Amino acid sequence: MKAIRILIRGIRDAFKSVVRNFSLSTAAITCSSITLILVAVAMIISYNVKNITQDLEKELTIVAYIKNSGTNENINTLKASLDAMENVENYKFKSKEEWKLEMKTYSDTFSTALEYLETNPLLDSFTITVKDVTSLKETTEEIRKFEFVSSADYGEGIAENLVTAFDVIEKVTLVLVLALVLVTAFLIGNTIKLTIFSRKSEIEIMRLVGSSNISIRLPFLFEGLFLGILGSIVPILVTIYGYVLLYDHFNGYLFTQILRMTEPFNFILYVSMLLLIIGAVIGMVGSYHAVRKYLKI
Amino acid sequence: MKLIEVKNCYKVYNNGVTAVADLNVIIDKGEFVFVIGASGSGKSTFIKMLYREEKPSNGKVFVGGVNVAKLRNSKVFKLRRKIGIVFQDFKLLPKLTVYENVAFALEAIGLHTKDIRPKVIKALENVGLKDKMRSFPNQLSGGEQQRVCIARAIVNEPKLLICDEPTGNLDPDISKEIVGILDKINKELGTTIIMATHDRDIVNKMKKRVLLLENGVLAGDDKKGSYIVHESN
Ligand SMILES: Nc1ncnc2c1ncn2[C@@H]1O[C@H](COP(=O)(O)OP(=O)(O)OP(=O)(O)O)[C@@H](O)[C@H]1O
Ligand SMILES: [Mg+2]
Numbered sequence: 019m020k021a022i023r024i025l026i027r028g029i030r031d032a033f034k035s036v037v038r039n040f041s042l043s044t045a046a047i048t049c050s051s052i053t054l055i056l057v058a059v060a061m062i063i064s065y066n067v068k069n070i071t072q073d074l075e076k077e078l079t080i081v082a083y084i085k086n087s088g089t090n091e092n093i094n095t096l097k098a099s100l101d102a103m104e105n106v107e108n109y110k111f112k113s114k115e116e117w118k119l120e121m122k123t124y125s126d127t128f129s130t131a132l133e134y135l136e137t138n139p140l141l142d143s144f145t146i147t148v149k150d151v152t153s154l155k156e157t158t159e160e161i162r163k164f165e166f167v168s169s170a171d172y173g174e175g176i177a178e179n180l181v182t183a184f185d186v187i188e189k190v191t192l193v194l195v196l197a198l199v200l201v202t203a204f205l206i207g208n209t210i211k212l213t214i215f216s217r218k219s220e221i222e223i224m225r226l227v228g229s230s231n232i233s234i235r236l237p238f239l240f241e242g243l244f245l246g247i248l249g250s251i252v253p254i255l256v257t258i259y260g261y262v263l264l265y266d267h268f269n270g271y272l273f274t275q276i277l278r279m280t281e282p283f284n285f286i287l288y289v290s291m292l293l294l295i296i297g298a299v300i301g302m303v304g305s306y307h308a309v310r311k312y313l314k315i
Numbered sequence: 316m317k318l319i320e321v322k323n324c325y326k327v328y329n330n331g332v333t334a335v336a337d338l339n340v341i342i343d344k345g346e347f348v349f350v351i352g353a354s355g356s357g358k359s360t361f362i363k364m365l366y367r368e369e370k371p372s373n374g375k376v377f378v379g380g381v382n383v384a385k386l387r388n389s390k391v392f393k394l395r396r397k398i399g400i401v402f403q404d405f406k407l408l409p410k411l412t413v414y415e416n417v418a419f420a421l422e423a424i425g426l427h428t429k430d431i432r433p434k435v436i437k438a439l440e441n442v443g444l445k446d447k448m449r450s451f452p453n454q455l456s457g458g459e460q461q462r463v464c465i466a467r468a469i470v471n472e473p474k475l476l477i478c479d480e481p482t483g484n485l486d487p488d489i490s491k492e493i494v495g496i497l498d499k500i501n502k503e504l505g506t507t508i509i510m511a512t513h514d515r516d517i518v519n520k521m522k523k524r525v526l527l528l529e530n531g532v533l534a535g536d537d538k539k540g541s542y543i544v545h546e547s548n
Contacts, residue, residue, distance in 0.1 A: 020425045027422065223406055226366075227420040227471070228395030 028236030035213050035241050036248075043245060046202075046209040050249025050300060053198040054293050058257045060191040061289050066272075067184040069280050071151070074181060078151050080158050082170035084142040092166040093142060099164075100146065105157045107147045114140040141168060151181050199300055206245050206304030210238050214312045221313065238309050239302065246301020247294065254290040261286050317377075318344045318475060318507050319365065324374035324384075326360050326531075334360035336531045338374070342509065344474070347501045349518050349540070350511040352528035358511040361528065362479050365509070366398050367391050379474060396424055399468030399476040399506075403483035405460045407452040407467075413439070414448040417467045424471070438470040441504075442496055458489035462496065469500060476500065478510040482517065490514055494521065 036043045084093060093111070100106050117140040122129040132138075148157050154172055161170040214221070224234050262282050270279050319342040326335040334357045342348055350358045363369040364376050367383045376384050383394055407416050417438055421431045439445045442462040452460055461481060468476055478497065482490035494510075494517050501508045512518065518525060518541060525540025526533060 019427075023427065024425050027425075219406060220408060223408065223419065224423045225392075226395060226400050226406075227423050227467070228392045228397075229423040230392045230425075231389060233423070233425060 024230075024233045024236065028233065028240050031237035032240030032244055035217075035237065036244050039209070039213060039216070042209050042212060043248075046206045046245045047249045049205045050202045050246055050297055051252045053195075053202040053300075054250050054253035054297055055256055056191075056198055057195050057296060058253050058289055058293055060195045061292065062257070062261060063191060064188045065285070065289075066280050067188060070272075070277050071181055071184055073278060074151070078148070078154060078172060080144075080146040080148065080154070080161065080170055080172045082144045082146065082161050083168040084144075085166050085168040086141060088142060088166040092164075096144065096161075096164060096167070100144070100161075103157065103160065105148045105150055105153055107149045109144050109146040112143050112145070114138045114142050117141075117143070152185070199296075202249075203300050203304040203307070206242050206301050207308040208304075209245060210242050210305040210308035211312050213241060214238060214308065235309050235313060238313065239305050242301040242303075242305020242308070243298055244301070246297040246299070246304075249301070250293045250297030253293050253297075257289050257293065258286050261289075316344045317341050318346075318379060319509075320375075320377040321361075321364075322375040322377075324364065324371045324376055326357070326364060326369060327372045334531050335364070335371075335528075338531075338533055340526065340533065340536070342507065344507055345501070345505050347498065347508045347521075347523045348510070349521070349523055349525045350509060350528065351513070351518060351525060352534075354513075356528040357531040358528055359479055360531070362477055362509065362511055365475075365477060366400060367394055396471060397473050397475065399465075399471070399473040401461070401464050401468050401476070401478040401481045403480040405452070405464045407460060407463060409452055411451075412448065413444060413450050413452070413455070413463050416452070416463055417448075417470050420467045420470050434470055434472075435466075438466040441469065441500060442466045456489075457485050458492060461485065461493055465493070465496060465500070469504070469506065472504070474507060476506050476508045478508065480511055480513065482512065482514055487514075487516060490517060491520075 082096075084096070097109075097111065100109050115138065118132055118138055121132060121140070144161075146157075146161070148154055158170050158172055161167060221234060265279055265282050268279065270281070271277060272279060319340070321338050321340040324335060324338040325333070327333050338361065350361060352358055360369060364371050365378055365383070367386055371384045374384065375382050378394065379397060381394065386394060408419065411419060414435060417435045418431050421434060426434075435448075436445060439448055442465050444459060444462050444466065447455065447459065452463070455463070461484075465476075465481075476497070481497075482493050485493060497508055497510065498521070500506050522539045522541070525535065525537050527535035527537075527540075
């Protein structure tokens with residue numbers, strides 16, 4: 019019962035303080051709003067990029083052909099090496115006979131043409147998917163090294179460049195967001211510091227009459243929490259409306275059919291939840307720091 | 316029954332000043348004790364050690380059986396709930412009414428609203444300020460403000476009431492009135508009272524126990540002391 023009263027009192031005092039220090043609170047809330055909007059943008063971009071990259075990665079396979087002179091041993095050697103290669107996710111072997119059968123089903127002309135030939139002109143092949151697309155090139159080169167491999171290629175070009183570009187974008191936004199989070203936590207901490215100073219005499223009396231440490235500190239911690247949570251409201255609205263509008267505007271695709279956007283629901287709800295949590299945590303961290311530093315008990 | 320026992324207590328501040336040296340005092344429950352001495356003799360330091368605002372550098376300070384010298388910071392609030400404290404500067408919250416200022420002490424320790432009201436009224440009655448409970452501190456005289464402080468200090472019915480120069484800012488008549496209230500609290504509620512003061516007239520008139528500090532050392536302890544005697548040396 020007493021714990022609940024202390025809690026309620028803490029919340030009430032924190033709320034009063036947010037209202038009383040309106041301009042200061044507004045500054046802190048604005049800053050955390052801006053930060054959280056950027057966090058939201060970063061999250062939306064990186065989540066979409068991750069999805070798009072995954073889509074692209076599925077397309078990115080190495081196709082290696084074995085020379086006509088290649089023996090069964092050669093094929094087994096390659097299988098063993100592929101098994102050993104770290105970057106190889108899996109591979110599919112298709113013998114020239116299988117190719118031939120498949121070709122035959124494509125068209126009758128093919129089928130008759132192939133019948134007339136004494137030897138099979140097709141080659142045995144491996145289709146290889148990799149784990150990490152960024153070292154696709156290295157893996158391909160490794161496969162090329164076998165002298166019985168006639169050729170090994172992958173869809174070089176745009177896809178690979180996009181993946182690398184996305185990678186850079188993701189890292190830059192991450193650094194930016196982290197910097198902003200720190201600034202916001204600092205600003206909220208500073209707001210709490212000023213509230214602590216403005217309530218110095220109240221705190222002094224509370225200490226004299228025997229308030230427990232927790233009940234002295236709680237209002238300030240709640241105040242930070244409120245500032246963080248209030249700061250997440252606008253970003254959440256921006257996320258929900260913004261993303262739905264964007265998605266509708268582009269019909270779910272960015273520029274080309276390959277770049278498919280993540281569907282808005284439940285994605286934006288998930289982002290909103292995270293924004294709320296991040297806002298709350300930033301506020302708590304900022305105020306906890308200020309309380310530890312300026313509210314000596 | 317002793318309430319306070321100070322044993323071989325020293326206080327050396329960080330700057331090297333020895334404010335209290337080898338202090339030994341026993342104060343029983345229900346006593347009214349004046350602490351006198353020249354400015355800088357260590358009165359406030361002695362008092363601060365009782366409510367653990369300062370930690371002794373050496374020695375023991377028992378309050379209600381607990382050695383507060385050893386009390387951890389996180390437990391100090393429990394000690395404070397058993398002690399009422401009054402200062403020269405009143406430390407009232409200007410935006411709260413008289414009632415709210417007194418109630419603040421009980422709210423701050425988590426009492427239920429319905430338990431707060433009767434206690435606050437009773438405390439205000441004890442200092443004769445019930446009819447002013449809706450006033451704000453700046454609408455009161457100095458003496459009235461100090462009475463509010465006393466009400467706030469006794470509202471939780473402490474065993475011990477500590478006053479550091481409570482009449483320092485008040486003129487002689489009002490000072491007598493304040494001490495009269497303290498005397499009444501001492502007699503009617505049985506609260507032990509320790510009061511640091513410079514006021515000779517009051518000490519001489521009250522004929523209470525007097526502790527004299529000189530440069531941090533206990534230079535006198537008279538059961539029915541007076542100020543003049545000690546001032547002569
Ligand atoms: N926080 C402190 N840090 C360093 N020295 C202090 C501190 N507080 C008090 N002192 C020193 O300790 C000595 C005793 O001070 P104290 O305040 O206890 O005296 P006092 O008897 O209450 O004086 P007054 O009658 O002026 O209130 C003084 O020399 C003072 O300068
Ligand atoms: Mg003093």
